[in-house]
Amino acid sequence: MEVILELRGVSKDFPGHRAVKQVSxxxxxxxxxSLLGPSGCGKTTTLRLIAGFENPTSGEIWLxxxxxDMLPPFRRNVNTVFxxxxxxPHLTVRGNVEFGLRxxxxxxxxxxxxxxxxxxxxxxxxxxxxxxxxxxxxxxLARALVLAPDVLLLDEPLSALDPxxxxxxxxxxxxxxxxxxxxxxxxxHDQEEALALSDRxxxxxxxxxxxxxxxxxxxxxxxxxxxxxxxxxxxxxxxAGIRPECVRLSCDAGRPGTITHMTFLGPHRxxxxxxxxxxxxxxxxxxxxxxxxGEAVHVSWDSADELRFPL
Amino acid sequence: xxxxxxxxxxxxAVLMLVTIAVPLAIICVYSVxxxxxxxxxxxxWTLENYGRLIDPLYGGIFVRSFALAxxxxxxxxxxxxxxxxxxxxxxxxxxxxxxLVILPFWTSFLIRLYAWMFMLRDTxxxxxxxxxxGVIREPLPMLYNNGAVVLGLVYGFLPFxxxxxxxxxxxxxxxxxDAAADLGARPMAVLFRVxxxxxxxxxxxxxxxxxxxxxxxxxxxxxxxxxxxxLIGNLVQNQFTTARDWPFGAAVSIVLMMxxxxxxxxxxxRGEELL
Numbered sequence: 001m002e003v004i005l006e007l008r009g010v011s012k013d014f015p016g017h018r019a020v021k022q023v024s025x026x027x028x029x030x031x032x033x034s035l036l037g038p039s040g041c042g043k044t045t046t047l048r049l050i051a052g053f054e055n056p057t058s059g060e061i062w063l064x065x066x067x068x069d070m071l072p073p074f075r076r077n078v079n080t081v082f083x084x085x086x087x088x089p090h091l092t093v094r095g096n097v098e099f100g101l102r103x104x105x106x107x108x109x110x111x112x113x114x115x116x117x118x119x120x121x122x123x124x125x126x127x128x129x130x131x132x133x134x135x136x137x138x139x140x141l142a143r144a145l146v147l148a149p150d151v152l153l154l155d156e157p158l159s160a161l162d163p164x165x166x167x168x169x170x171x172x173x174x175x176x177x178x179x180x181x182x183x184x185x186x187x188x189h190d191q192e193e194a195l196a197l198s199d200r201x202x203x204x205x206x207x208x209x210x211x212x213x214x215x216x217x218x219x220x221x222x223x224x225x226x227x228x229x230x231x232x233x234x235x236x237x238x239x240a241g242i243r244p245e246c247v248r249l250s251c252d253a254g255r256p257g258t259i260t261h262m263t264f265l266g267p268h269r270x271x272x273x274x275x276x277x278x279x280x281x282x283x284x285x286x287x288x289x290x291x292x293x294g295e296a297v298h299v300s301w302d303s304a305d306e307l308r309f310p311l
Numbered sequence: 312x313x314x315x316x317x318x319x320x321x322x323x324a325v326l327m328l329v330t331i332a333v334p335l336a337i338i339c340v341y342s343v344x345x346x347x348x349x350x351x352x353x354x355x356w357t358l359e360n361y362g363r364l365i366d367p368l369y370g371g372i373f374v375r376s377f378a379l380a381x382x383x384x385x386x387x388x389x390x391x392x393x394x395x396x397x398x399x400x401x402x403x404x405x406x407x408x409x410x411l412v413i414l415p416f417w418t419s420f421l422i423r424l425y426a427w428m429f430m431l432r433d434t435x436x437x438x439x440x441x442x443x444x445g446v447i448r449e450p451l452p453m454l455y456n457n458g459a460v461v462l463g464l465v466y467g468f469l470p471f472x473x474x475x476x477x478x479x480x481x482x483x484x485x486x487x488x489d490a491a492a493d494l495g496a497r498p499m500a501v502l503f504r505v506x507x508x509x510x511x512x513x514x515x516x517x518x519x520x521x522x523x524x525x526x527x528x529x530x531x532x533x534x535x536x537x538x539x540x541x542l543i544g545n546l547v548q549n550q551f552t553t554a555r556d557w558p559f560g561a562a563v564s565i566v567l568m569m570x571x572x573x574x575x576x577x578x579x580x581r582g583e584e585l586l
Binding site: 051052053072073074078079080082084086087088089090099100102143144147 | 490
């Protein structure tokens with residue numbers, strides 16, 4: 001993997017609290033990398049440090065082999081898609097897209113290409129106020145991508161869209177990244193988004209990186225209790241974590257309990273079981289599993305599926 | 312509910328009627344009547360008062376008034392904008408700075424203009440100090456000219472420019488400024504390509520708030536401009552006092568007001584186009 005962006009022990013202190021603590025990570029050229037974590041975990045501050053809106057208290061940021069952490073934003077070859085898009089309301093779509101180009105005339109073909117890529121042809125002379133939410137997001141993307149950044153920084157770009165649109169735009173975003181080959185650094189608190197889009201994910205909590213890996217690694221081999229609970233569902237029984245899809249239901253083998261709730265989800269079923277010790281376990285089975293709410297069952301799992309963490 | 316509303320709205324409505332609508336109507340009527348021998352007005356009805364304004368003498372006064380008010384307005388905005396920007400970005404000290412901007416209002420404008428006279432006149436503070444330091448031999452003619460009037464206007468109306476500019480700058484979305492820098496704009500480019508265009512409505516409001524009272528001013532030109540600098544305001548004042556030609560004074564006021572209203576509409580139109 002050729003590293004395009006590297007953070008080395010980056011910290012950021014604000015008066016009264018440390019927003020980012022010793023964050024180190026590297027991002028491969030052309031990859032889709034996500035910073036995932038609950039709100040207030042420091043992921044947006046990390047993005048702002050890379051964009052140059054904040055300067056780190058300590059640590060280094062390297063882009064394309066050059067140290068950039070003390071450069072002002074206009075000298076860094078990264079561009080940002082803001083959460084509210086931050087389109088210039090006094091400029092047209094074309095004016096917004098051409099904003100960062102030094103001489104717009106020279107890049108006419110490039111502007112046209114990007115507008116086409118983002119399905120904005122025919123809307124060049126509209127103002128942001130005359131666009132739909134999805135169109136505004138595409139203008140924000142076009143405005144940044146036209147400058148061919150080394151890394152495109154995206155700050156929760158889907159959160160301002162309505163839920164029906166979000167899944168569709170998510171697929172388009174992935175396709176855009178694959179087609180343009182631009183490195184995407186995506187900040188989100190939505191684990192589903194991060195899992196669906198990313199080549200690699202860094203999970204952050206309280207200003208620190210908890211774990212970096214592919215979506216599969218993070219899901220199957222979480223290194224901490226936080227990562228295990230944050231990604232997907234997890235049962236905690238006697239200190240061990242067991243995924244709902246690893247729990248088996250039978251008539252005689254394992255711990256006895258009672259099914260309190262069953263949800264049919266199409267391809268599979270979700271059961272909630274109260275064990276005799278009072279613990280509640282969630283199990284996910286094939287849709288064909290013949291169990292009903294109120295039924296007494298036994299719950300078991302392979303010890304290989306247990307995830308254990310030092311407390 | 313509606314009754315309660317009308318109870319609370321009645322006093323200001325009556326006040327507006329008595330202090331604005333009625334005097335305005337009186338001025339309108341006066342402007343189409345004839346001059347009384349010892350002031351006042353009498354019949355017959357006539358439009359001659361407006362016709363007299365065609366005289367180049369009055370044209371010159373109008374042009375000078377517009378020019379001085381225009382220069383004062385531009386200076387107020389050019390000086391007020393950086394100040395407003397600084398205040399908008401100064402965080403916790405905003406309120407302190409804003410109260411400093413309006414602090415001069417605590418003293419009468421007339422007294423403050425006298426203070427300027429004491430500073431600017433031939434035997435005033437500035438000339439005395441410069442002479443005693445040997446910088447100049449003869450006193451600089453700083454009072455009783457157009458420059459002194461513009462200085463007085465800018466001094467008096469700068470707060471009227473700073474306040475609306477501050478209000479616009481304070482509401483400006485910081486993300487837009489970040490976005491401009493992110494797209495490669497240097498601080499000066501951010502100012503001219505994003506901050507200033509987005510402040511257009513505030514600049515328009517500041518321009519109106521400064522220009523309109525400057526256009527009608529008479530105290531400033533009377534005290535700092537001397538007899539050479541007659542402005543529309545002084546013309547109106549003279550008609551109602553020494554010249555005892557009330558109808559003509561009324562006609563001049565009406566024309567002045569119409570021009571101001573037209574400009575107001577023009578600026579608002581432009582503001583709506585931008586947004």
